[in-house]
Amino acid sequence: MITVKSFVFNDFQTNTYILSNEQHQCMIIDCACQNATEWQQLKGWLNENQLTPLHALLTHCHVDHVLGCHYLLDEYGIGYQTHPASKIFIELASEFSSVLGLKLEKFPPPQSYIYEGDCIQMEGLTLKVIYTPGHADGSVCYHSENEKIMFSGDVLFKDSIGRSDLPTGNYEKLRKSIIEKLFVLPDDTVVYPGHGPFTTIGHERKNNPFV
Ligand SMILES: [Zn+2]
Ligand SMILES: [Zn+2]
Structure with missing residues (x-):
C-alpha cells in the first residue's frame, strides 16, 4: 500500500507530497519547504514514520517548488530529478526568486534528468513521467x-x-498538454496538484472551465 502525505509549504502555499511504501521508503515530489520551521516539519514526519527518502522529484523548476531541494541534499544526500528543459529556471533561479520575494538559499544542480516515458520506482510504486x-x-x-x-x-x-x-508559458501548449496527455487517463485517477486540493481526471474533464 502506498500512502500519500501532503504538506503546504512557503509563502506560495505549494504542496509537497511524500509517497511512502510499507518498506519505509519514500519519494518526495516538489520539496518546497522554505525555512527551518518547515524543514523540521518535513523531518519530523520522516522520522516519525521511519522513512528513508529514495527520490526527490520536481514537477517543474519554478522557485516555489524547489525551495527545499538543498535541504534534502544536505540532510539526506539525495539530489533532485527534473526534465532537462527546466534549465533556464535552474540557471535563473536566484533572479526569479528575488522577483517573487522568496528566499532561495541555494539551488544545487540536478542529480539527474528525467524524460517522457521514464519510470521512477520503489517497492510497490512505479511513477511514469509525462511531459x-x-x-x-x-x-x-x-x-x-x-x-x-x-x-x-x-x-x-x-x-x-x-x-x-x-516565461516559456503558452496557453495553447498548456491546453494541448492537458487534453492529449492528462485527459486520456482514466476518470477515477486522483490528481494531486502543486497548489490547492486534490481532484480527479473525470471531474476536470467534465467541469474544468479553462480547457
Ligand atoms: Zn509553476
Ligand atoms: Zn507553483
Whole structure:
C-alpha cells in the first residue's frame, strides 16, 4: 500500500507530497519547504514514520517548488530529478526568486534528468513521467497506473489550470498538454496538484472551465 502525505509549504502555499511504501521508503515530489520551521516539519514526519527518502522529484523548476531541494541534499544526500528543459529556471533561479520575494538559499544542480516515458520506482510504486509543457518548459506530471494517482504540478488544478503568462508559458501548449496527455487517463485517477486540493481526471474533464 502506498500512502500519500501532503504538506503546504512557503509563502506560495505549494504542496509537497511524500509517497511512502510499507518498506519505509519514500519519494518526495516538489520539496518546497522554505525555512527551518518547515524543514523540521518535513523531518519530523520522516522520522516519525521511519522513512528513508529514495527520490526527490520536481514537477517543474519554478522557485516555489524547489525551495527545499538543498535541504534534502544536505540532510539526506539525495539530489533532485527534473526534465532537462527546466534549465533556464535552474540557471535563473536566484533572479526569479528575488522577483517573487522568496528566499532561495541555494539551488544545487540536478542529480539527474528525467524524460517522457521514464519510470521512477520503489517497492510497490512505479511513477511514469509525462511531459506537459505550457505552464513552464520542463513541466512534467507523474502518473501511477496501479495506484490511480497523478501529480500534476502547476499544469492542472481543481477547476483551474496553471498560468501561461510566465516565461516559456503558452496557453495553447498548456491546453494541448492537458487534453492529449492528462485527459486520456482514466476518470477515477486522483490528481494531486502543486497548489490547492486534490481532484480527479473525470471531474476536470467534465467541469474544468479553462480547457
Ligand atoms: Zn509553476
Ligand atoms: Zn507553483
